[in-house]
Amino acid sequence: MTTHEVDLAIIGAGPAGMAAALSAKKAGLDNILLLERAEYPGGLLHQCIHNGFGLHYFKEDLTGPEYAERFINKLASTDTNLCLNTMVTHLYPDRTMVAINPEWGEFTILPKAIVLAMGCREKTRFAIGIPGSRPAGIFTAGLAQKLVNVDGYLPGKEFVILGSGDIGMIMARRLTLEGATVKAVVEIMPHVGGLIRNEVQCLHDFNIPLLLEHTVTEIYGNDRVEGVKIAKVNANQEVIPDIEQDVACDCLLLSVGLIPENELSVEAGIELDPRIGGPVVDEFLQTTVDGIFAAGNVVQVWDLVDNVTFDGEKTGRNAARYVAGDLKKQPQEITVLLGENIRTVTPHRIVGTESAEIAVRVERPIENAELMVGKYRKKYRVLSPTEVIKVTLKPSDLETCWECGELTVSCSERRKEKAHE
Amino acid sequence: MNREIICIMCPLGCRIKVQVEGEEVKQVEGEGCKKGVKYAQQEVTFPGRILTTTVTTDNPEMPLLPVRSNKALPKEKLIECMKQISKHSVTGSVKLGQTVIKNILGLGADIVACRTIPLKIQNTTIG
Numbered sequence: 001m002t003t004h005e006v007d008l009a010i011i012g013a014g015p016a017g018m019a020a021a022l023s024a025k026k027a028g029l030d031n032i033l034l035l036e037r038a039e040y041p042g043g044l045l046h047q048c049i050h051n052g053f054g055l056h057y058f059k060e061d062l063t064g065p066e067y068a069e070r071f072i073n074k075l076a077s078t079d080t081n082l083c084l085n086t087m088v089t090h091l092y093p094d095r096t097m098v099a100i101n102p103e104w105g106e107f108t109i110l111p112k113a114i115v116l117a118m119g120c121r122e123k124t125r126f127a128i129g130i131p132g133s134r135p136a137g138i139f140t141a142g143l144a145q146k147l148v149n150v151d152g153y154l155p156g157k158e159f160v161i162l163g164s165g166d167i168g169m170i171m172a173r174r175l176t177l178e179g180a181t182v183k184a185v186v187e188i189m190p191h192v193g194g195l196i197r198n199e200v201q202c203l204h205d206f207n208i209p210l211l212l213e214h215t216v217t218e219i220y221g222n223d224r225v226e227g228v229k230i231a232k233v234n235a236n237q238e239v240i241p242d243i244e245q246d247v248a249c250d251c252l253l254l255s256v257g258l259i260p261e262n263e264l265s266v267e268a269g270i271e272l273d274p275r276i277g278g279p280v281v282d283e284f285l286q287t288t289v290d291g292i293f294a295a296g297n298v299v300q301v302w303d304l305v306d307n308v309t310f311d312g313e314k315t316g317r318n319a320a321r322y323v324a325g326d327l328k329k330q331p332q333e334i335t336v337l338l339g340e341n342i343r344t345v346t347p348h349r350i351v352g353t354e355s356a357e358i359a360v361r362v363e364r365p366i367e368n369a370e371l372m373v374g375k376y377r378k379k380y381r382v383l384s385p386t387e388v389i390k391v392t393l394k395p396s397d398l399e400t401c402w403e404c405g406e407l408t409v410s411c412s413e414r415r416k417e418k419a420h421e
Numbered sequence: 422m423n424r425e426i427i428c429i430m431c432p433l434g435c436r437i438k439v440q441v442e443g444e445e446v447k448q449v450e451g452e453g454c455k456k457g458v459k460y461a462q463q464e465v466t467f468p469g470r471i472l473t474t475t476v477t478t479d480n481p482e483m484p485l486l487p488v489r490s491n492k493a494l495p496k497e498k499l500i501e502c503m504k505q506i507s508k509h510s511v512t513g514s515v516k517l518g519q520t521v522i523k524n525i526l527g528l529g530a531d532i533v534a535c536r537t538i539p540l541k542i543q544n545t546t547i548g
Contacts (some may be wrong), residue, residue: 033545039482040542049487049535051471055431063473065487065536069517072540081545149475152484177474177503196434200427201470205496303432381453387432 002107006081007031008319009097009111011088011264014043015305016296017117018071019312020319021080024115027320032080033109035099037087041075042068043119045305047146050170052197056306067305091264095291113291113319116265116279117312120258120297122167128256130162132218137225141167141255145174154178156251160228161185162216166194168255173202182208183247186230188215188237191365193255195303195386215239216252225250258301268292273348276300280348283356284318284327285311293319300346300359303387307359314357328352334401339410341366343385350407353395360389360409368414374407375400383411426464430456437461469493472502473535476521477510483538486511488521492530506532514538 007029010017013036021034034041045053048064055061058070075082083101090098097109122140139147139155145167147153157180161168164187172182185203190213192199203210211230217239218229232243260278262270271280271288278299279287286293295315296308321327334350336358343361350356358373362383369383376397383389401407422442428435433453439461440448446462463469472494475485494502502525509522515538522532 040540046536049475049489050473051489061471063487063489063535066517069536069540072542076541076543082543084542084544149487150485152475152477177472177499179503195432196427197429197432200429200434204427205470381435382433384432384434 002104003110004033004107005031005110006033007111007323008033008113008115008316009109010034010115010117011091011097012036012043012117012119012298013038013041013082013084014117014119014296015045015067015071015308016119016298016312016315017041017043017115018075019309020115020117020293020295020316022071022074022078023313023316024320025078025080025316027317029316029320029323030079033083033111034075034080035083035086035088037085039084041072041082041084044142047142047149048170049149050174053305056304057309064305071309088264091268091292093269093289095268095289111291112323113293115312115315115319116262116287116292116294116298117296117315118261118264118298120260120301123254123257123259125254127259128254130216130219132220133222135219135221135223135225137221137251138219139251139253141165141171141253144251144253145171148174148178154180156180156225156249158183158249159251159253160216160230160247160249161253161255163187163255163257164189164192164194164199164210165255165257166198168253169194169198169202171253171255172208173206176206176208182206183249184209184211184230186211186214186216188213188233191384193257193386196384217244219252220246225252228252258297260298260301262298265292265294265298270294273344273346276344276346278346281346282333282349282351283347283354284321284352285315285347286318286322286327291322293322300344300361300388307388307390330402332402332405334398334405334407337406337408339372339408341411342409345409350398350401353398355395356393356398358391358393358409360391360411361385361387362389362411366411366413369411370414371409371411373409374398379414424465426461428452428457428460430454430460439465441465468496470496470499472499472532474503474506476506476532478515478538479510479512480538486515486521486538487535488532489535490525490530491533494525494528494530498526498528502526502528502532511538 045064045068053067086101220227227248293315295312435453
């Protein structure tokens with residue numbers, strides 16, 4: 001088994017990994033190995049053929065493949081070692097990695113720093129426990145997206161889509177354009193799971209019925225899906241008996257959420273956030289294992305690829321600083337706590353005295369909102385759980401937090417009388 | 422006539438009220454920014470969308486080429502455009518941005534390639 005010593009090893013050449021490689025290179029690291037299990041870099045961007053990418057990063061409206069190609073071209077102009085068809089099979093707390101590919105067989109990598117950029121994967125039927133038989137015709141929305149957009153297969157003729165995440169709504173439009181019928185998009189929450197602009201341009205534009213506060217309670221069919229039972233739920237997401245309808249279809253797509261992919265992180269002894277499923281990180285995006293950083297959807301599932309790219313760039317820069325011995329930590333740290341109406345916050349802790357960027361997702365939609373991060377305040381017209389809000393805290397915003405060691409993030413409605421003062 | 426438009430320019434999704442008389446926009450309110458005014462006016466007069474889809478290739482490793490319209494197409498013509506696009510395919514190498522269908526259905530927009538075939542990728546040789 002051969003052994004490679006490198007400055008930085010990056011696991012995953014999707015948007016986060018490619019950005020990490022480019023920014024680490026720019027920050028002065030030379031010996032970078034970018035490991036990717038697929039045949040080409042770009043990750044999920046290849047199957048996301050719709051537009052809406054790059055509005056923040058490039059100030060242009062790009063499709064997924066166009067966004068990917070810009071980074072693939074940038075990578076090609078550097079001497080980054082891109083290692084395709086390669087699966088990382090082990091990651092140990094001392095940063096030793098084992099990987100395998102068809103050309104070299106199994107090999108060991110000894111990196112000075114690592115960036116985890118494995119992304120996320122889709123929840124399946126079993127994650128949400130739909131009873132019924134196990135016929136053909138049940139797909140996660142992302143798998144159906146790959147079949148339609150990359151491989152050229154239409155997996156059914158009549159669809160019901162459970163979950164109104166962005167991929168589910170985008171697939172509703174895509175399937176309609178390809179001649180299939182989408183009978184309903186079914187969402188258990190009282191609001192769509194994805195971005196509102198996708199509700200408009202994917203569902204409203206094509207008159208696709210959206211059933212809010214509904215769920216699928218049974219799947220019919222033995223060899224092939226023949227239909228599903230759709231039921232209304234109450235405010236506690238419990239099925240209301242007798243308000244049910246059977247809908248005939250030959251395909252059920254599931255767009256019921258994404259989970260960061262962290263088997264390797266667990267093996268390396270990295271602490272995970274139980275709410276999100278991604279590594280606990282500090283503001284440098286360093287995990288709880290020294291020298292291992294994490295970027296993009298492996299940490300938390302982002303709303304926009306642009307944010308994944310920014311995240312990747314941050315880890316590349318910080319990994320370069322780590323290798324150079326230039327990442328300064330304080331002896332004590334600030335723990336970031338979830339306050340009122342906050343679903344997730346990253347980073348989980350603050351360990352340095354530089355500016356720190358905080359990414360927040362609220363629990364429920366809120367109008368005339370005020371976001372409070374310690375002493376920092378920011379007002380918003382509307383905040384929705386579908387978007388990630390980023391704020392940058394100056395060192396002075398955090399001064400008082402060092403004494404108590406805590407920083408609470410919360411979000412509440414601004415009181416009317418206050419607004420008039 | 423009054424219409425409520427949900428703005429799709431950014432994730433905020435402002436609900437904009439538009440007062441229309443015939444073809445003319447009389448009043449716009451509820452927008453969060455200038456982009457919303459423009460979007461709402463356009464949405465009631467000429468609602469358009471970028472169309473993204475695929476065409477087949479003769480490359481077995483990449484059987485589909487993602488394509489897009491380079492300008493917004495009228496919303497009600499999208500299905501008709503899809504039918505037109507399905508008659509087309511590409512052969513050999515393709516450049517990003519290359520025109521696949523010029524002036525589709527005479528609507529003033531071209532259908533262009535969203536990726537290069539084949540992609541130039543240098544796999545490492547350090548092994």
